[in-house]
Amino acid sequence: MKLTRRDALALALGATAASFLPLRAMASSDEVIAMFTGGADVGAGGLTLTAPEIAENGNTVPVSVDAPGATSIIVIATGNPTPAVATFNFGPLSGSQAASTRIRLAGTQDVIAIAKLADGSFVQASSTVKVTIGGCGG
Amino acid sequence: MASGVKPRVKVPKTATAGDIITIKTLISHKMESGQRKGKDGNIIPRSIINRFTCDFNGQNVIDVTLEPAISTNPFFEFEAMVPESGEFKFIWYDDDGDVYEAAKSITAS
Numbered sequence: 001m002k003l004t005r006r007d008a009l010a011l012a013l014g015a016t017a018a019s020f021l022p023l024r025a026m027a028s029s030d031e032v033i034a035m036f037t038g039g040a041d042v043g044a045g046g047l048t049l050t051a052p053e054i055a056e057n058g059n060t061v062p063v064s065v066d067a068p069g070a071t072s073i074i075v076i077a078t079g080n081p082t083p084a085v086a087t088f089n090f091g092p093l094s095g096s097q098a099a100s101t102r103i104r105l106a107g108t109q110d111v112i113a114i115a116k117l118a119d120g121s122f123v124q125a126s127s128t129v130k131v132t133i134g135g136c137g138g
Numbered sequence: 139m140a141s142g143v144k145p146r147v148k149v150p151k152t153a154t155a156g157d158i159i160t161i162k163t164l165i166s167h168k169m170e171s172g173q174r175k176g177k178d179g180n181i182i183p184r185s186i187i188n189r190f191t192c193d194f195n196g197q198n199v200i201d202v203t204l205e206p207a208i209s210t211n212p213f214f215e216f217e218a219m220v221p222e223s224g225e226f227k228f229i230w231y232d233d234d235g236d237v238y239e240a241a242k243s244i245t246a247s
Contacts, residue, residue, distance in 0.1 A: 070180065086202055089200065091199050091201060092198065093197045093199045093219050094217065095217030100213075101212065101214050105207075130186070
């Protein structure tokens, strides 16, 4: 087979596209949000996201979420290599729709929490966290 | 990772029926994110706990999906309602298929 310049260009394009595929597979924070809400509008209010303003160590950043009447809450770190952090689903015996945990943050970024309320609507809260030392290695 | 995993749970021993209590859980686990590189320059494969559930007498209290962004030794604090005496059951699901369990009983008066 004779390799013309046109073939060579097509091959190069194909190879570039293929090399981008694994990156695409990693969902962006918008995609994570869309997957959780199913494209529905996200309101504000009724959800409290507590995160520190400055975190010295990105490896353990304490965050807590509280949304009375929510059925599930998702926490998203917009600047992380994998933006989804955790999803809390509250069962019938949960005393309150609140939970705390510790998360990793790669760097200074916005942390977003979205709650799904019992009537099927969504509310969002976000908080900017300054991170001195990132927590994702590398 | 099957070795060195130790779940720790803090639940009050007694409560008034219908009370809301605070539960704290911690499990020792390295939560390897799959982002770090080892000394040889290769990426260390992901190995995390991907799900945590808490049930009381068979009824669900909380069900958490964990992603690699949860810190080493995952810690959770949440609240539960205690309608009667019974047992809290905590289950952690590891990426490698292991399941870690813990149980705490509570007396309601």
